[in-house]
Amino acid sequence: MAGNSIGVSYRITTFGESHGLSVGVIIDGVPPGIELQEQDIQVEMNRRKPGQSAVTTPRKEGDKVSIVSGLFEGKTTGTPLTIILHNKDADSGAYSNIKDFFRPGHADYTYHHKYGIRDYRGSGRASGRETAGRVAAGAVAKKILEAYGIKITAFTLEAAGIRCESIDLSIIEDNPMRAADAAAAWKMTEKVTELADIGDSAGGIVQCIISGVPAGLGEPVFDKIDADLAKAIISIGGVKGIEFGTGFGAAAMRGSEHNDQMDKKGFKTNNAGGILGGISTGADIVFRAAVKPTSSIEHTQQTIDIDGNETEISTTGRHDPCLTPRIVPVIESMAAIVIVDHVQRHRSQVSG
Amino acid sequence: MAGNSIGVSYRITTFGESHGLSVGVIIDGVPPGIELQEQDIQVEMNRRKPGQSAVTTPRKEGDKVSIVSGLFEGKTTGTPLTIILHNKDADSGAYSNIKDFFRPGHADYTYHHKYGIRDYRGSGRASGRETAGRVAAGAVAKKILEAYGIKITAFTLEAAGIRCESIDLSIIEDNPMRAADAAAAWKMTEKVTELADIGDSAGGIVQCIISGVPAGLGEPVFDKIDADLAKAIISIGGVKGIEFGTGFGAAAMRGSEHNDQMDKKGFKTNNAGGILGGISTGADIVFRAAVKPTSSIEHTQQTIDIDGNETEISTTGRHDPCLTPRIVPVIESMAAIVIVDHVQRHRSQVSG
Amino acid sequence: MAGNSIGVSYRITTFGESHGLSVGVIIDGVPPGIELQEQDIQVEMNRRKPGQSAVTTPRKEGDKVSIVSGLFEGKTTGTPLTIILHNKDADSGAYSNIKDFFRPGHADYTYHHKYGIRDYRGSGRASGRETAGRVAAGAVAKKILEAYGIKITAFTLEAAGIRCESIDLSIIEDNPMRAADAAAAWKMTEKVTELADIGDSAGGIVQCIISGVPAGLGEPVFDKIDADLAKAIISIGGVKGIEFGTGFGAAAMRGSEHNDQMDKKGFKTNNAGGILGGISTGADIVFRAAVKPTSSIEHTQQTIDIDGNETEISTTGRHDPCLTPRIVPVIESMAAIVIVDHVQRHRSQVSG
């Protein structure tokens, strides 16, 4: 029972390897009659694509969107929407030297043990390239959410140890780190570039805010909205943690501090991050994701080969020195997919 | 599309409200021929039950385990295993005063908005009582995992701001906080009791270690082992965050620090928490869960009633001042359920 | 990946063996706010129960319905509805002689080979007793469908080689065969009783008519409404075939005969059985199910024991000489479950 699908009513299945013919996604459960163009998806693909700045890899991906089914005369038909992205700039040669080695921090070792065979070129299925299908499906989800007034915005809250001290959502797309604090963004860029120059990489934290969500989304007791968001976000390569509202900070709080009291205008605070009992409260859903430093670094590291012999490895090639800027649209996409899914799931059981 | 089931091959469905006739669980996918007695489940139920100490609620739950199907002559038959726990000490009267009010930190408001109707007695379906079914299913899962040499141990790492400074798994069941550091346990107990005395509550962090997991479990790209653990753990009421390995700490690390290098003996460090690319590495799976302070406190808090009028509320009744000791077996159970599920899922696609 | 659940949005999981403590069902996805009493379910259970007449087994089943969760103050709450039926008249002794033998026509041999262990008492999980959970879930489904004006009626069209020559739905509950033609019912009863007297059994055909279904239900291309009905009906023990509309009769027809032409009032004929392209047309959904003769007969038959030795067996005990009368409510129930599921599934993707 493989696991390449997510969602129940808005269900996506991604496919493709980094250096195969193409990557893409099938979305089953798109409502009929939604106006959609390839350009709607292209804009999100462009946010995800490599080579946008000094802090992202110069590798060029052929992210030209092609919708091959489910669309007729500019509208969705309710049948499976298939989006394909052909792989173009696939420099497999650069990877052939890793064929027999397990790169530290990568999935080489685990894919080898799970399947007994792996497409080692550019990390194959475990490549960040796989997220292209997620972003395509997320773009469609965002389009659907527009009609509900639901908006999803993620940004780099922290990178390389530098944290935003204020949050201004309007500047996110204006700086290469996709940070929400211009001054912090500047420092992050500097620090990340510095690490890149010495062949190293940086981790970070991405925050996501979902506004306009009505109260009532989420399906207790297992498919709670936070449980499903957690799964969707942790399923992104490189994400090692997630927290909602005050999150880990709640551990040191008292009930009298953490409980969000209410008055006529609604919740007076939002320590819960917009979710109680796994169901949305109507307040902003707020979560943060921990992003590990990029595994591909030029530092010489100890490892073993597929025969168990000890050896050393240094990953050359083109890689992001910090993943947060390009993970931002991926996190927004996964969040959008979960929210649309839950809008449709809720409507299924509770009509009207 | 309600969400009361979790797992694919080892799939559980829980049912029941806090003050209904009974709570319980159906497990579909239990391997045939497993030796099982009600007592195997009872021991785990006893770890979860209230009234174990000063830091847990004195409320008595009727956690007498009854296996009503799927077992024949002391062995599982492969058919659905149904476990029922009859509710006994259900003091509904104590809750009737909350019928029309939304308690801060509780799911009252969200259930009301989602379903338009709610069983308000003892939080109904949103009660911690629901976890009894999880623990029953977890006990069976642990029994299955024994044969694989997989062991799951959770403990209170932090409570009320006090953190274990060393980890000794052998003492967990010897202190009321289920902490892994005797000195810290003592301080936690003192601090939590102090908060309980003033009608307040404390949050905490639970750590979980899964040892003996073979390399290869987890189904990319969405049903990664960490993604499924994240969903399972976040689905537990009161859990607000999860992190794997160094987790949020990875945000401030460099790739050269975070990558786990390998030699002939295996991974030299375990910053990844036993998971790479969503697949187990064979090292211990390690995660931490953030637990919010108990919402039911005696402090007077501002809220509204179901007609939107402002009012004040103070939750009386019997409640745990800190959830971590009793959440420990629930976290172990959810982890066990996920691991068994993935053992069986892996075997489905990859034979031999 | 066991298979004890069916449905996606209205999803049922049955449990229990013939001679275990109880059988029952959990329904996940019941809409909140539906008025429901145990009596609503009891009336359907009574239609299914044994001992109703000379053509059904005199065995008494303890089909006293108990709703243990999901109901509050007479209304469904949207949480899992659990219905339990305690087994009472469980005469296990009568079955101990079949412990080591495979009865012809029964699932003894296949359960033994699948699981390596089987609860042989009264056929265990493979017993017709399992359908009690289906009928309970079907009763709730029928209650939900009432509000949509959807009505489901099944009847014995043929038994022991005797076929109804006319269809009068009003008389079904008035004759022991649940036939729709009084004269045929009389002959069927006579013939079946005759077979019972010589220790043999009879097969038959049940027809089902679902009226009031709106156009648009069914999810191409795999979860077509006829595909899901086929699965649900064939999953009933003893059913060996299903056909829609003219069914197998269509094989000998021409397109010009089979195509249902339309005028302003709708479809002029209903050869399609109310379904085109897997989606309901708005006309009555009509299908027929082939029911094999009861496997438990007193005739001496050749078989083998679990060690492969040849032997003879004659099934004593109390059994229906013809299954159709008691399968009628089971077929209605499975049909109702599928229709509610599809009403909710359709609403999920297509709002309004």
Place this chain on the structure above:
Amino acid sequence: MAGNSIGVSYRITTFGESHGLSVGVIIDGVPPGIELQEQDIQVEMNRRKPGQSAVTTPRKEGDKVSIVSGLFEGKTTGTPLTIILHNKDADSGAYSNIKDFFRPGHADYTYHHKYGIRDYRGSGRASGRETAGRVAAGAVAKKILEAYGIKITAFTLEAAGIRCESIDLSIIEDNPMRAADAAAAWKMTEKVTELADIGDSAGGIVQCIISGVPAGLGEPVFDKIDADLAKAIISIGGVKGIEFGTGFGAAAMRGSEHNDQMDKKGFKTNNAGGILGGISTGADIVFRAAVKPTSSIEHTQQTIDIDGNETEISTTGRHDPCLTPRIVPVIESMAAIVIVDHVQRHRSQVSG
């Protein structure tokens, strides 16, 4: 909750419309390490493709198989296998006249009512073209089953009222009807051609034999092997009924006739069609499917337009006068998909 996927462990999702850019399938759950070439799939696609003879449509479909993911150096990798077939000979113009009309026997009316929008070109998603993805996935399934010694053979048992009087599986691919009786094949061809000449069409019956299936496959009580086969086969456009073993013939049989007795060599008869209690017995699985006459005929028929006005329609274009020859590989494919799925499902719960 759309329904474009089928299977649990070997799970396929098809996509594409008749006149869109392409049709195809994603298969999730393919075992790793299976040797596979596009040619393995192409041979099955060629059996399905139009224009093979006088009794199939002369329309040319561009069924050139392209595997775009999941394959590496000639072997499957365990990741999603995606197979795409580009649409080439798409003569949309021929269909523009049906834009506003509902053709009798077609899904025009129901798609219109379900989605409010439809891709009317060549029946869009409801076209037989959709089965190309099924056949591609079936070819892979057959490849997997080879290693288990499981073989699936379907053939035309009856067409235009003419039935095979003997069964010779070796001649099926030698006659245009894919019948198993040379004399009957000749008569069928003559009769079908005759009907085609007068602008009419013929129905038929396809029989399928699955040999080499081990005892033990099938997941009671809902995902029985016959229940899942029924769903898979009925989900094929044009199939209106299915029966197992003696099927509807069982209705007129007695238990003493229908029960398959056993001796040391196994079952002495196979009235059950290789399935007892929803689990395979080890005997051949045998079923028959009723296929309606092709809906597209040149006869003038009464219908209505999308505004409800009465009108007449005559379907021109290129169509099969009888569907059975080309449905044969589709039925084999769906059967293969179900069997592989159940092999993998069984292994999940019951190891070794």
